[in-house]
Amino acid sequence: MLMKRFFFIAIFISIVFSLNAQTNLNLLSEAEKDGITVYWDSLSGTGVLEKSGHQISFKADDPFVLQDYKKIVFVDAPILKNGTLYVSRKFITDANAFFKQEFSGSEYKVGAIVIDAGHGGQDPGAYDTYTVNGKKITIKEKEVTLKVSKMIYNRLKQAYPDKKILMTRDKDIFLELEERTEIANSIKLKDHEAILFVSIHANANPDKKASGYEVWYLSPDYRRNVLEKNSKIDNSVYNILNSMTEEEYTTESILIAKFIMDGIQAQIGNKSIQRGIKAYDWFVVRNAKMPSVLVELGFITNQNEAMNLLDDDYLQKLSLGIYNGLSAFVTHFERSHGFTGAK
Numbered sequence: 567m568l569m570k571r572f573f574f575i576a577i578f579i580s581i582v583f584s585l586n587a588q589t590n591l592n593l594l595s596e597a598e599k600d601g602i603t604v605y606w607d608s609l610s611g612t613g614v615l616e617k618s619g620h621q622i623s624f625k626a627d628d629p630f631v632l633q634d635y636k637k638i639v640f641v642d643a644p645i646l647k648n649g650t651l652y653v654s655r656k657f658i659t660d661a662n663a664f665f666k667q668e669f670s671g672s673e674y675k676v677g678a679i680v681i682d683a684g685h686g687g688q689d690p691g692a693y694d695t696y697t698v699n700g701k702k703i704t705i706k707e708k709e710v711t712l713k714v715s716k717m718i719y720n721r722l723k724q725a726y727p728d729k730k731i732l733m734t735r736d737k738d739i740f741l742e743l744e745e746r747t748e749i750a751n752s753i754k755l756k757d758h759e760a761i762l763f764v765s766i767h768a769n770a771n772p773d774k775k776a777s778g779y780e781v782w783y784l785s786p787d788y789r790r791n792v793l794e795k796n797s798k799i800d801n802s803v804y805n806i807l808n809s810m811t812e813e814e815y816t817t818e819s820i821l822i823a824k825f826i827m828d829g830i831q832a833q834i835g836n837k838s839i840q841r842g843i844k845a846y847d848w849f850v851v852r853n854a855k856m857p858s859v860l861v862e863l864g865f866i867t868n869q870n871e872a873m874n875l876l877d878d879d880y881l882q883k884l885s886l887g888i889y890n891g892l893s894a895f896v897t898h899f900e901r902s903h904g905f906t907g908a909k
């Protein structure tokens with residue numbers, strides 16, 4: 567009850583402040599002066615300020631920010647005008663005060679990575695048949711995804727002996743979509759630990775010329791309940807916290823997608839084309855309470871690409887690219903969240 571009253575008073579104060587505040591400073595140039603990095607996702611209208619390993623998440627027009635993904639603070643709402651972000655002097659002063667304080671403990675870590683090999687068992691996924699040296703060969707998505715997933719798994723296992731590295735399947739079995747996310751959601755984590763979920767697939771298209779690889783992340787439009795209901799948290803605060811945590815997962819997912827895309831590009835070069843980063847509003851990880859991406863390795867229906875996907879050397883390159891992307895993200899996540907006491 568006290569929490570509720572505090573909440574309304576805080577809203578009231580923030581409205582009064584935002585009426586008085588001059589929201590006329592260009593956020594990008596102000597941040598640059600203070601050595602603050604700005605990440606901005608125009609698709610979701612959300613952004614993150616980062617300095618000395620700490621983050622402030624914000625959304626255009628929202629009169630509150632989330633500090634280090636856990637504490638809500640009321641601010642003058644940032645405003646987006648003609649593609650430029652504007653904030654008040656107080657917004658900048660408060661951000662600098664937050665970044666300058668002494669931080670203690672609570673280091674963020676990636677506690678687990680789940681690799682999901684798409685399809686399996688009675689569900690082959692995409693498949694096509696080719697004649698190679700006079701022999702008919704059928705290439706099945708479920709086999710390609712399992713091979714690549716195992717390769718990624720082995721690399722991660724070796725690089726991160728202290729993290730939980732899991733596969734949703736390690737043999738040719740059928741799994742319901744719910745079972746895949748259930749595996750990820752049931753992993754026990756310590757406080758300040760995150761899970762990454764990576765689903766591996768291969769593409770098909772009636773147009774046999776279609777080729778290339780893609781990385782997908784969950785669309786910010788898709789609303790998920792990502793926090794367990796906590797009776798100690800006031801309902802209205804809970805809803806805000808919930809939506810901001812969701813935005814965090816979106817931001818992190820976009821970042822993983824970008825790192826994986828770059829990782830594959832570096833390994834594959836011009837052997838395949840980069841079709842870009844895309845947003846799904848429906849896919850296997852829709853129930854996952856964690857940053858999640860889906861990788862489409864290439865097109866089973868394109869003869870050239872199918873031959874590549876049958877070649878273990880090529881699959882090793884793909885898996886190395888995906889591993890490098892994941893590992894770049896882990897480094898980014900753990901360095902930025904885990905860096906304490908920096909000025």
Ligand SMILES: [Zn+2]
Nearest residue numbers: 684691767768
């Ligand atoms: Zn698939």
